[in-house]
Amino acid sequence: MTVVMPSAERASRAVARYASPLPIAPRPDELDLTSGFRIVRRRLPMIAITSVLLTAAAAPVIWGLMPTYRGEARLMLDSPLVATLDTSDLGRPDPLNLSSETERLLSRATTERVIHDLHLSEREEFNPALRKVSAFEGLRKAMRGLFDDGKPEPVASDSIERIIPEYHMALSVRRDGLSNVIQIGFESRDPELAAAVPNALIGVYLEARKSTIRNRLNSAESWIHQRTGEQQARVDAARAAAASYRETAGSVSSDAQAERIRSIAELGERHAKIMEDRAELEATIAALKPADGALPQLGLAFPAGLGEMERDLFTQQRDLDQLLQTYGDNAEQVVDMRGRIRKARSDFDAAVKSYLKSQTGKLAAIDREAGSLRRALAVANQELSRSNLAEARLTELDRASDREQTALDKLEELHRKLVAQATFPGTEVEILSPASVPLVPQGRGRLPYMIGALLASISVAVTAAFVREMMDKTLRSADQLEDAGRIDRAGLIPRMNERARRRLLARSDPSEDGGPNEAIRAVVASIEQANGGRFPASLVVTSAHAGEGKSFLARSLAMELASTGHRVLLVDADRKAGTLGKSFDAGSGEGLNEFLAKQACLDQIVRHQTESGIDFIPRGRPVPHRPADFGRLAEIVEMGRAREQVVIFDSAAALGSMDTVRLAGICERTVLVVRWAKTGRRAVEAAFQRIRSSGRVFVTMNKVKPRQHSLYMFDDHLT
Template structure:
């Protein structure tokens, strides 16, 4: 019922999913051939992509674009809280043995679930494209810086050649050409400038080598600034964010993993920029050194030879070669810059949506069949547990099987509880005895006949004549059963005597209004004769021997030789003698009487008397072989039926037997 109520009242949830294919990325090497090499995709990389999808930065785009802060289901007071709710509704998984990532969103609205799944996938694709464009922008900026330097260097080479040609003029082609002092000084100043620039580039290269020698990199060079500083500030900011997240989450949390992926991207960008700077320093030194050597060679040739014409030709050749070299370097760099620009305007996709989300037609939660199965299982477990707990709490005997298993005794009869209808003594016992006499064919009458038959069958060859009825603790109805058993035997024509041997409580004597009459005590101490103590009860048709006078040492009196002689005499005079004795637990009297009778019947109150107490009482009896069996008394049939048919009586489960009883 709880499961059905839950299904009826639960709000259904729908899940929509979209699928992304992660493309194999092509890494481009900026060179003459612009080679493309595939970048491998492994599980770590795929986990990093999943972390990016779950990152707060990406989900913020979705929250802002879809205006989820005003959504009644996912909206919250702040954008951060809304992002957290969206993250809880998001599930990102990697399909096994593939490069496909599945993005699923759960919502109460199926259309909204599909819309948000597609929105998250689109945001991821756009984020990857933005990252690619940013990388291309950085490469273009680096190439632009290099082009500026190469243009300046080419311009200087062309200017040097032009100055030489202007200084020599057309006569430089002829032999014997002379250079005036002013022209020679101008060329010397040009050589000095080239030497200074070469020395500066060499000093910068040596500084870089010393930095690298102690484990540093080009980023430590003075004046680098620019992109390196920006990337460093970005790395420091991400590190602070990582420290804040690690103080709240574990290392495996999606937010921490996503932030680490961003830090790794920044570190790679810094490393690329450092390599670019290092290569630039070395290349600048090589160019400056080449220019210096060319200029010094030209100057040396001019000043070291007397053949001015030949020297001028040599210098012109050197200057022309240097200018041609610089032009070629500039042309190569321009070609590479155009290639990078083309690559930045057409980038292959790193991810694409291969399956858009569709609005689901059926909810994923609650699963009616699964919920009912779980509810049924829990109900069965709870029921069995409650039954087991109730059974553990029930310390008394309730079934025939318990009597046979725990006590190794037969159950002779089960006497149902009868409601009191009043009576002379206001008790139940005389009512039961009178009821048996008034309605001998009732269920109670049949139960006592079955009891007498079971007692007789305990010794077929020599049916017992002296029967003791006792119990474990007071209040189990021993006197009631004893008087009713005597009345039932008297109805069958047996000369029956009921002996009240409970000299402490005297319940049977009060039932028969014989509390003040002489009885068993008087007979044993010799103060009265049998004719004065044993009387006949006309109403119930039985003979009664009451307890008699008060006495302190009842155990000694019952263990006397006179008691043994009295029992022998009663055996000869009556067909059946029923002796009512006190409980075994508190006193010794029933143990003494048990040694004098033929059989002992143990009365057990149904579902009340502790099992361990009954077992201990049986162990105290002198002869276990004399125990005829046990009788259930005060059985509450309405409760007893829950233990199963025939649980407390061999005939309790047959409803058709009611036709044989006259109540």
């Protein structure tokens, strides 16, 4: 076998082109203006296609726009001069309300009148029933038919209900700032119609306003006449009621009332005097009736004879007491004195009874007089109460009559004001400028709209590109794994077609220069440089998922190492889906599966390819019901070291097999293949966490698009 060693110049050129500087300084992810331009450059095809599609979608709508003309009239509404006069006989008109006048211009009656006078129902522009059904409208009706209740949609070509919304969309009625000017504008494809509608609207408005005011005044006048007649009847009824009650109640003058009050006062005074006399008589009678046979206590109010008789009795009693002290109880003088005392007492009692009888009779006479006074006083109070009630009722009737008269006066005043308002207008209307036929359409042409649509499409496309860029979680460089831990970058492999892949694996001329060959040499050089200047004795090539190019890289590394004079042992360690045997035409012999199942030894499974000079071990056939002894993998490594061979394991995907984890722990170094712009960062980080027991891991980006990769401004790049 002839081995051609590559020149030092070619190897250094390969490292310079495809390998990145080993010392990597972490840099923060910043989004500045330069980054934004790079995103636009990277997503330029997407932006261009999206912009073209959106602009093409908007083009039919823009080119379908018809030119429209706008006519505008100006109308000024102002309060009349009579509104500023302060005259009570003319009345004051209603205050000017521009909002109400604007609503009058937009009222249903005014709208129907304008539509009828100008025959808008016969124009396709305002009558949807006359328009051709567009594809979108047909689709909308078809979709509605799938969900309706089966009732047919009413078709009314002459229905004004479908014309009014179109009319209002073209019409604009607004106040000009804070002034009393109202601007009336109308848009139409017909310039003459655009001027005719505002003028017709003003005419219909003025006519309707005059008719409305006239009808309002007539209705108000009729109502006032009716109310005035009713109120006059109530006034007459109130006055008649007051007069009738005055005749029925009699005199309720103030003099009669004062006389009754004086009479009641005099009767009250007489009654009070009688009651004082009665109290004195009762006290006298009570004094003439002592208890337990004692002498009555006579005062000054008693007759003088009774007083002398009482004093004589006291004197005789005192003399009797002295005689008893001198002579004793049975002395003649004592007995004689007691007889005189009994006689004097008998006379005194008879005199007291006579006086008491006279006083009792006098008391009865006083009681009779007091009762008579009380009855007279009660009658006088009743008369006064009836007089007060009559006076209050009469006052109420008079007030009611006055209220009805006041209401009648107000109605008459209202009638005078109404007559004044009928004479003078409530609002003065002045047409400042009627609408004239517009000469040029309003708005811009189709070209500005197309430019605006293009700019909007570009904005949407750029936004979508930024969103796509932010949502892109795939890897394009090892720089994006700087926070994953201990990694070494092992270069980039450009994207190549199937023909280039077959040509690279054929290796008919090991010294041939070219992009793929130099990329593989750069990977070898990067591994050697990171490994102290020598290639590892054992190496595992794996990836996060299947289909990312790990088998291609393993074969390419083996071919490159073999072309430089290394002895290489390539092992197909993907025991389920490995294709190394087919690539080397190994047939159906024994392989790694039989070796791990202890059904074959190393000498039986190692094959040799003469053209490349590579020893290889195919995966063999699965051995059911026989557990694999993964400890025998170390025997393969030891055999390669003993033969001075570089052992390269083409392992299964790291996230799908535990074999890769075991191999990473046995071999010296591990190469993780990442497919450019396809493999997700989380998947690569998860794979790295599984195989990091092997120490630092080499990361190789496969199927790199050089031109697009250069737009990302990573430290590793292809030239």
